[in-house]
Amino acid sequence: MAIERYSKDHEYVRVEGDIAIIGITNHAQEQLGDVVFVEVPEVGKRVKAGEQAAVVESVKAASEIYAPVSGEVIAANADLAADPALVNTDPMGKAWFMKIKLTDKSELDNLMDKAAYDKFVADSH
Amino acid sequence: MSSDPADASAPPKRTPLYDLHVAAGAKMVPFAGYEMPVQYPMGVLKEHLWTREKAGLFDVSHMGQAFLVPDDNRFETAAAFLETLAPADVSVLKPGQQRYSQLLGPNGGILDDLMATRLGFAGHDHWLYVVVNASRKDADFAFIEAQLPSGLTLKRVDGFALIALQGPKAAVVLEAHAPGAAKLDFMASVDAPVGGIWSHISRSGYTGEDGFEISVKTAEAVALWQMLAVHPDVAPIGLGARDSLRLEAGLCLYGHDIDETTTPIEAGLAWSIQKRRRIEGGFPGADSILRELKDGPARRRVGIKPEGKTPAREGTEICSMDGSRIGTITSGGFGPSVNGPVAMGYVDATHAAPGTQLTLIVRDKPLPARVVELPFVPNRFIRKAKI
Known part of the structure; x- marks a missing residue:
């Protein structure tokens, strides 16, 4: 079963083996509003935890998406360029941003589990 | 779109329509010292398209409204004063007529942009009604007051809300409550009841669509809003879509596209400086602005x-x-x-x-x-x- 972790920047990390699927949470898409543009990283790019890895833009503003974990980008979701609204309709499913081959699985310990993330979101209101 | 950092420390103000926005599920954000709806559950994208197809209802009560009232009951007195601050031909306005202009600094930089209207109703057609940007209103009114000659009064009308109804269906919607409204010309205004609520109605807006801006007493703002909002072609629209609508319409947003470092000529607003003012000058920065007009900025x-x-x-x-x-x-x-x-x-x-x-x-x-x-x-x- 996949492990799911969350960042304070409202990204999710779904881990299967040493591959992490990264996207933004439902709370994040609600806050952004209508997504009109997504820029995902190139396959082969090496990202470090905390570094900018993608961009998501609503009508109102551009937001940077940070890599919650370090590794090499092994896949990027091309569907988001053609249909950025997928981020609003299916953020935790079809609208994944990138898949990263993890270099340091212990970085997952710095992230929140679902219960902790739900509390984090509730407390920030 | 940004809120005014000068107001960041003060508690945000609320318009008379605040409770309606919250009840409608609006996302409220600080803007120019007010808590304003940036979007409703429909979302910016659909709100924008709705306004272009039907009619959008906007709360713009945060904007600054004031009257310039001359003691001598002569409109020319109020017009002549505003012409010392702004480059529009104000004196030529007929009762009810409205004009876009800018308050200018000594070098011709834009201190704010505004709408100036000669009131149309009997006994008040010597009054000039001005509407300025929310983020600038305190500065603007202080600036105007500091230069007021004797015999002229600036009456701030903080007790009024301002509601905009914009879109191709706006005229049909308003006509049902204010017979004759659909006959108003662009940039003309009338003082008339809307469903029994006394209002100042102008055919103007900030979306590029046909529409109206309606000034109404605070106590009656909720009733007017609800009266218009109940129409199936009308939806409330937040500041997010207001910004994307005006951007597509090529309209300037103060503090972004125009400010003290830009002149009306650089900003492509030469159309708002009428012929007599180009010949006579007499507004702040006239020398450099008229030179820019001739030689190009x-x-x-x-x-x-x-x-x-x-x-x-x-x-x-x-x-x-x-x-x-x-x-x-x-x-x-x-x-x-x-x-x-x-x-x-x-x-x-x-x-x-x-x-x-x-x-x-x-x-x-x-x-x-x-x-x-x-x-x-x-x-x-x-x-x-x-x-």
Whole structure:
């Protein structure tokens, strides 16, 4: 079963083996509003935890998406360029941003589990 | 869109319609010292398209409203004073007529932009009604007051709300409550009841669509809003869509596309300086503005269309094809009706012709773009009402 972790920047990390699927949470898409543009990283790019890895833009503003974990980008979701609204309709499913081959699985310990993330979101209101 | 940092420390104010926005599920954000609805559950994209297709209802009560009232009951007295601050021909206004202008600083920089209306109703047609930007209203009214000659009073009307009804269905919706409203000409106003609520109605707006701006007493704002909102073609629209609508319409946002460092000529607002003022001058910065008008300004505000899908936001660097920096984006984002990125900004006058190829630097990457005619979406103001 996949492990799911969350960042304070409202990204999710779904881990299967040493591959992490990264996207933004439902709370994040609600806050952004209508997504009109997504820029995902190139396959082969090496990202470090905390570094900018993608961009998501609503009508109102551009937001940077940070890599919650370090590794090499092994896949990027091309569907988001053609249909950025997928981020609003299916953020935790079809609208994944990138898949990263993890270099340091212990970085997952710095992230929140679902219960902790739900509390984090509730407390920030 | 940004809130005024000067107001960040003060608790935000609320308009008379605050509770209605919250009840409608609006997302409230601080803006110019007020808590304003940035979007409703419909979302910015659909709110924008709704306004272009039907009618949008906007709470713009945060804007500054005031009257200039001359003791001598002569409109010319009020008009002559405003003409010392703004470059429009105000004295020529007929009762009820409205005009767009700017408050100018001593060098011709824009301190704010405004709407000035000669009131139309009997016994008050010597009054000048001005509406200024929320973020500037305290500064504007202090500035005006400091220069008021004796015999003229500035009456701030903080006890009034301001509601805009915009879109192709606006006239039909308003006509049902205010018979005759649909016959108003663009930039004309009338004082009349809307469903029994006394209102100042003008045929104007900030979306590029036909529509009205309605000033109403605070105590009656909720009733008026509900009366209009109940129509199936009317939806409440937040500041997010207001911004994308005006950007597609090529309209300036103060503090972004125009400010103290830009002149009306650079900003492409020469149309708002009528012939008599061009001949006679007599407004702040007239010498340099009239010289710019004759010789052409060094830079111009232009429409800019990024060629891909990436929006270019305010602050984006604009380069010529040889790589030299020639300007900056002052408003930019996604245009829902255009279904792509739209922007405007200032470029060196030699690169201002429509069709000119440019490069925008977005996140350190060059992005092809070109200068285009404004507006991005044709304005659909009703120049002469036919109904």
